[in-house]
Every structure is written in C-alpha cells, then in structure tokens.
Amino acid sequence: MQHEDLREKEQFLSFMLAGNLFAFDVLRTREVLSLPDITPIPCAPPYVAGVLNLRGSVVSVIDLRRKFGLKEGGLTADTAVIIVEAVSDGEKLVLGALVDAVRGVISFENGVEPPPKIGTRVNIELLNGIGKHNGAFIMVLNIDRVISEEEIELIKETVKEAEDEGSLEK
Numbered sequence: 566m567q568h569e570d571l572r573e574k575e576q577f578l579s580f581m582l583a584g585n586l587f588a589f590d591v592l593r594t595r596e597v598l599s600l601p602d603i604t605p606i607p608c609a610p611p612y613v614a615g616v617l618n619l620r621g622s623v624v625s626v627i628d629l630r631r632k633f634g635l636k637e638g639g640l641t642a643d644t645a646v647i648i649v650e651a652v653s654d655g656e657k658l659v660l661g662a663l664v665d666a667v668r669g670v671i672s673f674e675n676g677v678e679p680p681p682k683i684g685t686r687v688n689i690e691l692l693n694g695i696g697k698h699n700g701a702f703i704m705v706l707n708i709d710r711v712i713s714e715e716e717i718e719l720i721k722e723t724v725k726e727a728e729d730e731g732s733l734e735k
Contacts, residue, residue: 626661
C-alpha cells in the first residue's frame with residue numbers, strides 16, 4: 566500500500582512532440598533550455614540534432630521527433646532542449662532532448678500503468694508506461710532506452726571525431 570502511495574506522488578516533466586504528450590521522470594532531468602544554439606555534427610545519425618555547449622561541456626542533442634519517426638516540425642518560440650541523465654553500460658551520460666514545448670512538472674492521478682502492447686507510434690520498449698493527467702494520457706519515456714548503447718557509442722565517436730577535426734569547439 567505504501568509503495569503505491571509513493572508511485573502516485575512521483576513527478577514527471579511533461580512535454581509535447583508532434584501534438585502528443587510525453588514525460589520524463591523529473592529526477593532524471595537536470596534542466597530545460599529555451600532553444601539554445603545547436604551546432605550540427607557532420608556525418609551524425611539523422612536523429613542527432615547536433616551538440617551544445619553546456620557550461621563548457623559538449624552535450625549531444627537528440628531530436629526526439631526524428632528518433633521516433635514523427636512528422637517533422639519547425640522550430641518555434643516554444644521549442645526547448647531538456648537536459649537529461651541517461652545510464653548506459655553503468656555509465657552516466659548527459660544528453661539533450663529536443664522537444665516542441667515543455668508543459669511542466671506533473672503527477673499522475675493513478676500512477677503509471679504498463680504501456681499497451683499495440684496502438685502507440687513509439688516502440689513500447691522505450692516506454693516506462695502511460696499515466697493520466699487532467700483527462701489526457703501521457704507516455705512516460707524510459708530515457709535509458711530512448712538511445713541504445715550502440716547509438717550512444719556512435720554519437721560519442723562522431724562527437725570525438727568532430728572535436729579532433731576542429732569542427733567543434735569545447
């Protein structure tokens with residue numbers, strides 16, 4: 566009973582992508598940036614928007630629309646980058662997630678339920694579950710699975726190569 570009460574009090578950062586509501590666990594988010602300067606990386610995978618300078622650190626930015634195969638959308642005044650912590654192969658990794666708009670921190674009325682087996686455009690393995698807030702269903706993403714370990718290694722290699730070639734500044 567107490568475990569259920571704790572699940573209901575968990576908080577999530579909600580955001581929009583192609584007209585759909587998604588969320589990350591708020592404990593895995595570091596900050597939200599209003600559309601910062603993103604430097605494209607030559608030869609990067611199509612879902613990598615580029616990198617940004619976060620207080621002297623190079624942070625890769627993933628375009629979640631492209632990653633999930635959603636319809637392309639232009640950048641607007643609401644476009645933001647959510648800085649999140651992922652864990653890959655036991656190592657913490659800081660990534661940026663490009664989203665259409667951040668909606669705010671929320672809690673779900675009945676906690677997070679397992680995702681349905683069919684009916685979502687997003688691979689269910691990328692979801693922690695689905696929650697309901699103010700009558701809307703929100704897909705809760707598993708940040709550790711949004712980008713696979715192979716993709717993380719590819720991104721790291723691409724960023725390192727761009728830094729070595731001098732096309733990125735630290």
